[in-house]
Amino acid sequence: MLVFFTDLDGTLLDHDTYDWQPARHAIRRIQTGGHALILCTSKSLAEVAALWRAMGLADPVIVENGGAICLPPRYFGETLPAAVVRGGWEVLELGAPYPELVRALGEAAGVSGVAVRGFSQMDTAEVALRTGLPLETARLAHQREFDEPFVVEEGDPALLCAAIEHLGYSWTRGGRFFHILRGCDKAKAVRRLAALFRDHRSVARTVGLGDGLNDAGFLRETGSAWLLPSRQTEELARLTPGARVAPAKGPAGWAQAVERELA
Ligand SMILES: [Mg+2]
Structure with a gap:
């Protein structure tokens, strides 16, 4: 399986309108192909959970810039010993209060x-x-x-x-x-969750998609990285050697990058 880690604003969501409909088909293809789609964002769990439901997702999410990893109950077959169970999620708390x-x-x-x-x-x-x-x-x-x-x-x-x-x-x-x-960032959270996937599933490759400088660290943790065009692309490219720039901005470019990974 492939594990996709994606930023939201300016990446899977349009920077201005927050629209993600152009990516709907690619999201379905990830799911029907038996792959995982991990939202990895600065957004709060409350905000991400609403999007996660609207997108029909079933995989863990990384919220608040790596402050927490939130998993659907028993996602990896059992409740993780380090997790706090609350609000219908198993929460690995990585950040400071x-x-x-x-x-x-x-x-x-x-x-x-x-x-x-x-x-x-x-x-x-x-x-x-x-x-x-x-x-x-x-x-x-x-x-x-x-x-x-x-x-x-x-x-x-x-x-x-x-x-x-x-x-x-x-x-x-x-x-x-x-x-x-304090004590957390997107990269650390991606490393931890990618390790859980490797322990429990057969992972062929991890893929990262992001558009901002705060994505550089987690993109470097993934086997295949994509940059969604933004004002920060030039600087981000210097921080992520080997990353490819998607052919369009936001959800449309996201969908094309994902289709290439699935091809
Ligand atoms: Mg962004």
């Missing part, structure tokens, strides 16, 4: 003199405005557990990032927001 991240971001902002605005300071309407998501989806996006998205309102982001690192935390940058995390 949200209140701690919010505190650390405030401290880093104070130390560096950079003004930030995090999700914890925004109401649902503001999250909707900043993401372009409908209010109901923004409500789900707002439910963070292991990653605080934020924007820099004033000052040098490099100073803030250095302060974050100095406090023992890490940061990453997606298409719209910076994120503060």
Whole structure:
């Protein structure tokens, strides 16, 4: 089997409209072929779960930039000993608790003199405005557990990032927001989940699809990597030697890359 690890925004979802319909047929082909499709995203579990159901998926998901791996119950035949069972998922918690991240971001902002605005300071309407998501989806996006998205309102982001690192935390940058995390990233989560697949299934190859700099690490973990065209493609290509650039942006390009892997 093949295991596909894919970013969402700007990759499987259109960057502006969040549409994924052009990829519908390719998603079906992954499923009917007995392969796995792993969503690997900065989104919260609440938001991903709604998409996962709409897409008719049955495989694990990686949420909040690798903060957690969430598996359908007994996906690998038994409940994983390290997992917490909640909300109908087996959750492998890899990140630091949200209140701690919010505190650390405030401290880093104070130390560096950079003004930030995090999700914890925004109401649902503001999250909707900043993401372009409908209010109901923004409500789900707002439910963070292991990653605080934020924007820099004033000052040098490099100073803030250095302060974050100095406090023992890490940061990453997606298409719209910076994120503060601790002890986790998409690459570590992909490595852990790929190892579980190799232990329990017969994996011929892993495939990665992404469009942003925060995807570089996890794309390097996969056997075959695809870059979806974005403003960051040139820089991302330098970080992912051997990766191929998909022939179109977003879900249409995603579908073509997947068809090539399945051919
Ligand atoms: Mg993206």
